[in-house]
Amino acid sequence: MPRANVKDKRKQQLMQATLDSIAKRGLTETTITHISKGAGMSRGIINFYFTSKEMMMQETLQWLLEEYEAAWRSALERADDTEQGALNALIDVHFSKKLCYPKRLNVLTAFWGHAAAHAPYREQFDKSDAKLQDALATAWKKASPRGFGAEQFARQVHALIRGMWLSFLLGGKEVTREGLNQEAMEFVNRHLQPVQMVRGEPVAEVKPEQTEVKAPAAAAPKPVAKPMPPVSTPSASKKKAKQRDVLD
Template sequence: MDGAREQKRRKLAPEARRQQLIEATIEVIATQGLARTTQAEVARTAGLSHGLVNFHFSSKDKLLGATLSYLAEEYRANWQQALVETGEDPAARLNALILADFRPDICASPRLSAWCAFWGEAQSRPMYQDNCGDFDEEYIAVQEGICRDLIEAGGYDLDPVRAARVLRVTTEGTWLDLLTMRTPYDRDEALRTVMTCAGVFFPRHFSEKGLS
């Protein structure tokens, strides 16, 4: 038994180190931006050797690509799990999607800063599409489908594609506010802002307080 545990520990150690480096990269991107993020600074932040960074990621581009992939997979798992835990009612599913975007571990300053860095720097755009394009399209299709179902169930006269788009850009706008305003409102107020938007489209199902 002890031998099996030791073998498992050794197997997990490289994965744990890789994850440690990715988390450190998120922190460095959040404070330095993509252009000024270096493998040396990531190693220092992680408390690991520069050689270990090179062992796991042979170049800065590979390190950034792995970090972006991790963020994208984390975000996808978050909203998918939220829907798994929700029934088939479209209003409840839309509510779950909105709440998922403001979970403390997702709507956290370092992660939002890293996302904005990847979105904002031109050099990262090919990397972003390569790592996130399919995930984005999947999310958009699911969100539009939920809006379409809610429009049909509630008898609303709306375009589901446009309603879903406005909800997305409102969410992303509050994320930017949380990062860029001199005196930003808090995460709860950001959530209420998006719920208010949902209430404009679906007043019989949502208000600024959330699902009615």
């Protein structure tokens, strides 16, 4: 779990115990007692570092987000110098064992669930998200000759990553990091195809399937209706009978 910007070992242990408890019980059910037992420290020591449970939760979330930022920035530094290198590195790190594992995702989803109604958490996420989306937009501009739609692309990829994290957390053993990484890269490559066409790079040609076109069957000739024989009505028969009687 995170190690960024925490110099005091005991404070680090307390925040680690907080993360463990949230992953196990959720945010609401986690108490100071759980954290105290998990860290093996008294409540007095907790009160020395944190004036309230809320302060502890905010600092723990900040610790988690700083570790997250450090991971993707490190991936950018190691990225190759190709046009798509930074973009590939940002995708890959999000599905690495460093960021994509159940305990961490459990904690993140717990904070996400409260962020909509709790302004401090939402502000922390907003700042973290803005940094990542800026990095994604910059990477897209490097991969794209025109850089069009960079901000929109960054939002889409960020939303895709979060959705795939949830899929990994809830989807069972059949959902793997490797599979999600491949799907995310396919999404990116589909967006890059029009860009490659602008550059004049070869793009795999998609040939339409050839289907046999059959001529419509000739319509069968309609049968010619035969004239119907005249139908004599009872009144007409009576008139003819009377006429014969008069003649007789």
